[in-house]
Amino acid sequence: MSGQATPGTVTVTMDGTNKSTKLQLIDGTIGPQVADIRKLYSDLGIFTYDPGYGGTAACDSKITYIDGDEGILLHRGYPIEQLATQSSFLEVAYLMLNGELPNAAQKADFDAGVMRHTMVHEQMRSFFQGFRRDAHPMAVMCGVVGAMSAFYHDSLDINNPEHRRISAFRLIAKVPTIAAMAYKYSVGQPFVYPRNDLGYAENFLYMMNAVPAEPYHVNPILARAMDRILILHADHEQNASTSTVRLAGSTGANPFACIAAGIASLWGPAHGGANEAVLKMLAEIGSVENVKHFLDQVKDKNSHSRLMGFGHRVYKNFDPRAKIMQQTCHEVLGELGIKNEPLLDLAVELERIALSDDYFIARKLYPNVDFYSGIILKAMGIPTSMFTVLFAVARTVGWVSQWMEMIEDPSQRIGRPRQVYTGSPQRDFVPASQRG
Numbered sequence: 001m002s003g004q005a006t007p008g009t010v011t012v013t014m015d016g017t018n019k020s021t022k023l024q025l026i027d028g029t030i031g032p033q034v035a036d037i038r039k040l041y042s043d044l045g046i047f048t049y050d051p052g053y054g055g056t057a058a059c060d061s062k063i064t065y066i067d068g069d070e071g072i073l074l075h076r077g078y079p080i081e082q083l084a085t086q087s088s089f090l091e092v093a094y095l096m097l098n099g100e101l102p103n104a105a106q107k108a109d110f111d112a113g114v115m116r117h118t119m120v121h122e123q124m125r126s127f128f129q130g131f132r133r134d135a136h137p138m139a140v141m142c143g144v145v146g147a148m149s150a151f152y153h154d155s156l157d158i159n160n161p162e163h164r165r166i167s168a169f170r171l172i173a174k175v176p177t178i179a180a181m182a183y184k185y186s187v188g189q190p191f192v193y194p195r196n197d198l199g200y201a202e203n204f205l206y207m208m209n210a211v212p213a214e215p216y217h218v219n220p221i222l223a224r225a226m227d228r229i230l231i232l233h234a235d236h237e238q239n240a241s242t243s244t245v246r247l248a249g250s251t252g253a254n255p256f257a258c259i260a261a262g263i264a265s266l267w268g269p270a271h272g273g274a275n276e277a278v279l280k281m282l283a284e285i286g287s288v289e290n291v292k293h294f295l296d297q298v299k300d301k302n303s304h305s306r307l308m309g310f311g312h313r314v315y316k317n318f319d320p321r322a323k324i325m326q327q328t329c330h331e332v333l334g335e336l337g338i339k340n341e342p343l344l345d346l347a348v349e350l351e352r353i354a355l356s357d358d359y360f361i362a363r364k365l366y367p368n369v370d371f372y373s374g375i376i377l378k379a380m381g382i383p384t385s386m387f388t389v390l391f392a393v394a395r396t397v398g399w400v401s402q403w404m405e406m407i408e409d410p411s412q413r414i415g416r417p418r419q420v421y422t423g424s425p426q427r428d429f430v431p432a433s434q435r436g
Contacts (some may be wrong), residue, residue: 010035012044019044030065047418053238058415059246063096063401064237071317075235076100084324089230089394090114090200093172096235096401111200117173118194118203120181121151128185137182137389138267144178145171146260156254158407167255168400175259175396176200179389180207186385201227204393208382221335222380225328229376232321232369233391235398237314241265241272245399246406247415255403262399263392272388272395275374278309279343279384287342288349295350299359309371310354311364321369329372332379343375 013020021043023035034057037048050056065074073080076095083092087101094102094110102110127147131140148170149156155166181191184207192207202223210216236242244265248258266272285294297305312319333341351367354360377387406412 008033012040014044014046028060031067049420053243058238058243059406059409061238061402061405062099063405064235064398066237066314068312068314068316071315071320073236073320080232080320081324084228084231084321087231088199089227089234092231092234093397096397097168097404113169114173114200115196115203117169118177118196120174120177124151125191128181131185133186133188135186137179137186137385138263138392140182140185141178141389141392142260142264142267144182145175145263146257148174149254149256152256158252158254164255164404164407168404171255171259171396171400176204176393177207179386179393180204182389183208183386199223199227201230219335221331225332225376225380228324228328229373229390230394232324233394235395235401239271240268241395242399242402245403249403249406250412250415255400258403259396259399262395266392266395267388272391274308275370275377275391276384276387278370279374279378281306281308282343282346282350285346285350288345291346291349291353295353295357307354307360307365310360310367312368315366315368316364318366319368322367322371325369325372325376326367329376332376336379338379341375341379343378347371347375
């Protein structure tokens with residue numbers, strides 16, 4: 001591990017035996033100390049049990065740091081609030097991949113490098129014809145992104161730094177194009193080729209909304225909002241989809257297959273589909289008058305009602321991304337002239353009551369990034385089926401950065417979690433004719 005070993009140790013003694021072992025403590029740059037448990041099995045013959053890995057560090061990383069109790073999110077040491085309001089998505093991508101912010105020349109070269117790869121192989125267009133028009137766009141994304149490895153044989157050697165660099169450019173550049181193509185296919189419109197004279201977020205909105213019949217101009221306020229949404233979703237430490245990418249990557253799988261695995265993991269409603277679930281919840285509530293009744297149902301243990309968009313697996317305080325998303329929501333609605341948006345009124349009232357209710361306060365259920373992002377995307381005309389796809393577009397940067405970091409880590413081993421076996425003990429096979 002690249003974490004710093006400290007003089008401190010933790011002694012683990014098995015009761016009723018004379019067995020004990022000392023576990024070395026490891027310091028990160030910030031955050032709690034970590035006990036290296038790799039000697040537990042060899043010294044004591046036991047494993048640790050940690051469902052969901054809530055108390056286990058499976059790797060060390062220099063990319064993202066989260067303090068859930070304090071509501072802190074840092075990328076390479078920079079607070080998310082500063083990056084989302086002062087930086088751009090491609091600048092954040094450079095930061096995550098390289099560890100430092102670029103100077104003007106580096107930024108120009110990186111931006112141009114990404115945008116040069118925005119087009120996909122023309123034969124990939126035929127892939128879409130094999131899907132039903134009503135297929136979920138995430139199903140299409142899983143298939144097409146995974147298939148990229150069949151088109152780009154020249155960058156599949158994961159041990160070649162230049163191949164890794166080209167793969168990173170290709171994934172970051174082409175995933176938005178594939179996402180827009182998935183949307184266009186679902187609504188029966190022709191695919192729109194990317195324009196490299198536009199910025200990253202501008203280009204994505206252009207490919208989503210333009211049609212050959214008339215010119216389309218990207219609203220700069222909406223482009224900035226989209227860029228900010230991408231930054232806020234770019235990486236989030238070792239979440240389910242990032243861990244999936246790392247686990248797949250630990251086998252030596254090519255980067256396109258690893259990112260496709262991450263997309264599949266992100267698809268789950270408890271992960272990337274949460275903002276879509278927020279809109280469904282608001283639609284079910286129906287009106288501001290029903291908010292109190294709905295929250296009473298949420299507090300009822302016998303009810304199946306769930307409060308979506310509040311609380312977080314990691315954050316035990318206010319999600320720092322939610323504050324920026326709330327501001328962005330008002331900017332977008334103001335730009336679009338949406339003054340009486342029923343869903344926004346519902347969301348504001350839901351937030352107001354939940355934040356003043358002792359039940360939710362005691363459980364630290366604060367609004368998270370998903371609470372407002374769905375309303376923003378809906379206002380921008382993006383259908384709910386594309387919400388998780390948009391998340392995948394943003395998170396590709398984090399996945400690629402984490403994958404590259406893992407490949408370059410000399411201590412990396414193939415992922416192999418242990419288990420507690422609770423099935424039948426060993427027994428002998430009995431022929432069918434002799435079974436009672």
